Structure formats: structure tokens, C-alpha cells
Amino acid sequence: MNPSIVSFFRHVLSGLHTSHREKTVALTIVEMEELENIFALLLLGSFVGFPSPPTFLAVELLPFMEKELRVLNRRAGQANDMLAEMCGTLGID
């Protein structure tokens, strides 16, 4: 068989494999990001009127919270259309 055809099929199969793996973890990624969002929200809740932990606790953890703050920021932007995002993740048209 022509080696370029073999490499083409290998490429297609590898793509399918990656796509399946991505699809499998999609919901877990949403769950993880929601947890990260909750973590950041609890820690910095005083800014939006939530009861918050002692200030110094937030200050101590803040230097390591870059990822969570990004998620918090993105979630705040998408907050008005969370249903659409959930439908997208669950594959509901």
C-alpha cells in the first residue's frame, strides 16, 4: 500500500482518537472549572458581597491563584448564558 495513504489513515485515526478523548473529558473539564470558579469565589467573595474567609487567607493564597482567577473572569463573562454552555457540553442541540 502507498505509504502516504497509510500515513493519511494513521493521521485520521489519531484525530478520531483525540476527538473521542476530548469528548470524554469535556464534562469533567466543565466540572473542574466550576470547582475552580467556586474556590476563587469563596476566597474573594467579599468583593461581591459573600461572607469571605479572613482577609489574610485570601492574601496568602492569591499569588498561586492565576488559573482560578482566569476561570472566574471567564465565568463572570458567560454568566448570562450558562444554559447554552451546559447544552453545548452535554451535546444537546
Place this chain on the structure above:
Amino acid sequence: MAAAAAWQFSQKNRVLIVSLDPAHNLGDIFGITLKNKKKQFTENLFLEEVNIQKLSRDYLQREINVFSDTYKYLQALNLDNYFSVLKYSPGIEEYALLTSIEETIRNEKDFDYIIFDTPPTGLTLRFLALPRITITWIDQLTRIRKQILKKRYTIYRIRGTLSKEETVLDYDEEDDNVMKKLRRLSENYNALNKTLQGKDCSVVVVFNSDVLSLKESERLIEGLHDLNLPVRLFINNKITEENSELAAETEKSISRIAKDIPFERVSLSKTLLDGGHGSLYNIPEIIITQLQER
């Protein structure tokens, strides 16, 4: 009273007295200037006034340094100085006070007694409650963090990395900086809480024989009870011939909510009324007997 107790203890033991009250008067009582440094008064007695503002500043500076290290690239744009705004964070004073207690207990090992002269009821209860509140928060945050790391691990196992350049998020508790920090804080606060609630720690409540002081003391006792902090002695202060009857009634009221805790009575100091001529710390009543017998 704290100064008098320190003086009496120091006759036979090595004693350190630390004033945590922002309105210090420890130096005035012993007639020396302390300037926020530990000073030796006699062979056995050491005095210290804690500067809360300096402690708060030092703590925040440490955190600002961590920020600056984490976001080092901002130095290239000269933007790292903006983290200094953190020094205006509210609620840091209580933390500074608590840190001061924790550090003193941890570092001052060669004393038989360490006496902390605390600020009035409100602030004292707030900072004494801090370890327990903090532990509750740390436990909850740790629980969520563990869930996050579990999800990250699942994602990593299923998905792996798509390319060599892709960053893998920390999924191991030993690698995650937030988890490491939470663990360290949890260890520190649990140790402090254990020390404060332990048999080597005693809380002495000083009150005056009047209605307002009684109400305040009752609230303080309830607060200390809620925090599981051990009250070992009550000192009924500034007793005169005129208020001795009221003093007995006050003691009776307090006994109802705090059973089996002894009282010591201290008369109104003549030295205090004379305008401070004489040693304010050397009072005729021995107030440490009950604490020594423990």
C-alpha cells in the same frame, strides 16, 4: 494586673510579659521605654510591647514579595510596585496579633511563664477566635481543592497531553502550590489552637466591680467558653470599702456562669491615686497562687 502577675512570677521564675494592647502602658508601669523591643527589667523579668502596625506592615511586605516573585516579569515593565496597595488590606491587625502570639510561643522557649496582656474584650475575642474560624475555612477550601485535583488527575489520565508544549496542571497534592500553602496554614493554626486550649495555657479575666464591667465580663466568658479557651482565674480589681458589697454581688453573678473558677480580689492601688509615685507593678495582694498551684 498582668504587670503585677509578671512581677510576682519573676521572683522565682523566668518570665516574659508581652503587651498586645495597641494603647500600651507596660513601659509606663515599669518606668522604662520599650520601643517595640524585648527588654530585660530584672534578671528574671523581660518586657515587650508589640507594635501591631509594624507587624502588619512586615506581614504584608512578605506577601508582596511572594507576589513580586510569582509575577517577576512585571519588573520588566516596572509594574510590580502596584502590589504594594495590599498594605491597605482590612482585617490584618487581628492576624498580626495572632502571629505575634504564635511566634512568641514558638521562639521564646527559655521562659517558665509568658504573659500576654491583651487589648479590651472586642479585639481580644476577635483575634482569639481567628484560629478556629481560619481552620474551618481552610478545611472547606482543602476539601474543594482536593476535588479540583482529583478532576485534574482524571482529565490528565484520559486526555494526556496533546503536544509537548502543553502545560499539565498540577494534579498531585504534593505539587500544587495552593494545597501546599493550605496544608502549612492548617498545621500552624491547629498547633496554635492546641496550645491555646491546652493545659499549659490559662486565661485570666480581670474586671471591675461595676455593672458595665460585669456585663462585659459575662460576654467575654461566654465568648471564651464558645472558643474552648480555659479561664483559670478571675481578678476582681479596684476594690474599695465603698464597693466591697457590689464586688461580692459581681462575683456571685459571674460564679453562676463560670463555676469552680477561683476569684482574687485586688484593692484600688494607692500608688495609682498618688500620681504614680512608687512601683505600680508591686501590689500587696498575691494574685498568682491559683495559677501556680495548677
